[in-house]
Amino acid sequence: GAGVSQSPSNKVTEKGKDVELRCDPISGHTALYWYRQRLGQGLEFLIYFQGNSAPDKSGLPSDRFSAERTGESVSTLTIQRTQQEDSAVYLCASSLAAGSSPLHFGNGTRLTVT
């Protein structure tokens, strides 16, 4: 079946512009996660959605970052007024349910801010 799909795969933007990254989770997966992976670094938790519960936004680095998810479907991560330090690979993952279910990762969006 289809896996987690992320778009665009690559995005180059100028400093100060807004960007929107999209994630299509696996159908039926109630949990959806966003992570950031900077070059040579580990996965940094950004935000987590679980069903209809309020999202855990504790990892968002600043108020320039926001994310939405409509029901149990598509999620968008928006970065406003991008900065060079925002350059990274943004990974989306979904799981059948929160907790013990493994995450299925998309291939990520590589964001470059010039």
Add this chain to the structure above:
Amino acid sequence: AQSVTQLGSHVSVSEGALVLLRCNYSSSVPPYLFWYVQYPNQGLQLLLKYTSAATLVKGINGFEAEFKKSETSFHLTKPSAHMSDAAEYFCAVSDVGGTSYGKLTFGQGTILTVHP
């Protein structure tokens, strides 16, 4: 909140040698624990997981990990390394209670290099 520490950002072994990648977590209760692998130019995929059943967990490609509550560890091992095992390995811990239930926190990753 949970945290996880991977000791050693780089590990190098010879083909056929034992692979040992270390992971320690901080938690007051046994969490769910995972190892993920990221091969070059590929996405992350699950190697194995611990969810409070058997403490010795077997995963794909001959890897296994042992949950040791007394040491708060979940080290990943493979008896004999293969060239195809070269990748980056991530340990992860999932919150099992409170408002952060299900939140998955990753370690910094360990890059495994296998020499012929």
